[in-house]
Amino acid sequence: MGSEGPLAPAVAVTVHVTGFKKFHGILENPTETIVSNLTEYVKKKGLPKGLTLGSCSILETAGQGALASLY
Structure with a gap:
């Protein structure tokens, strides 16, 4: 079946949204x-181990709204 092998080491993953x-x-x-x-949602519900x-x-999407930060 393939699931009988040793478990892979845990890998920590950081997500930026x-x-x-x-x-x-x-x-x-x-x-x-x-x-x-x-x-706030993550504080209440949590995330899977290692995440x-x-x-x-x-x-800003583009155009006029982003001009100030570009200058």
Whole structure:
């Protein structure tokens, strides 16, 4: 069956999650909502062993909203 072999050593994985702010024509971007709430959700529900939530960032989509940070 293949499952009889020795267990592989545990590997730690860190996940970094990004979402985008709303942009032209979109009233609410679901990725912004998900990323904004993810840290609290993980605190309540936890993550599988070996998995760590590294960061949750909301990014500007493009165009006018990003100009200030570029200058």
